[in-house]
């Protein structure tokens with residue numbers, strides 16, 4: 001069990017786990033969208049241009065440094081949990097399968113709010129420069145940008161782990177499952193292609209969930225679309241870009257048809 005390792009081995013294991021998961025998922029997205037189906041899916045490319053290698057290597061370098069920082073915060077949180085300073089539990093039977101599943105859902109909801117509000121804070125001009133500018137160097141992001149944060153922003157992003165462990169009982173494996181969900185959403189949001197069909201976008205799904213278009217527009221024009229998994233915070237606070245819905249309709253229209 002990870003939590004029984006010594007501090008260095010625990011940090012190394014957690015960092016390698018992050019790096020491996022990131023590399024595996026980003027590589028699949030890259031091979032599918034930028035190699036195999038590059039031409040066939042191009043009508044779904046949100047920004048109709050291909051990013052250069054200089055951008056991609058920067059995204060990889062910063063994602064790597066973020067993974068190492070996530071490993072540090074993960075190690076400290078697990079060590080604190082072992083000392084009984086958090087509500088984290090290690091025996092699956094303590095709370096059973098229902099709480100295990102519910103705790104993943106709660107973490108997703110908590111992180112959605114945490115991400116929206118810390119993200120808006122990071123867009124304050126004085127904070128942006130040293131905290132969030134690195135992530136916005138990707139104007140046309142690729143899946144490799146998923147964890148491309150400055151070390152300071154990586155610390156804020158990693159803060160969701162100790163916060164969750166302090167707020168409610170969570171098993172480390174449940175948190176790991178949440179991290180996979182987070183990475184999958186980050187990969188989808190940065191690959192640069194709109195993946196959802198038009199009928200789904202027009203259903204309540206489009207009101208509730210975020211889309212890749214929403215986040216890529218945030219990279220294009222940073223003064224709006226701050227949410228991550230759900231669109232409700234942006235709707236509630238009036239921070240969706242005014243042309244978000246039009247852009248989505250344009251990208252998801254059947255090939256050969258024009259809007260209106």
Ligand SMILES: [Zn+2]
Pocket residue numbers: 135141190215219
């Ligand atoms: Zn982004």
Ligand SMILES: [Zn+2]
Pocket residue numbers: 119123132136218222
């Ligand atoms: Zn931003």
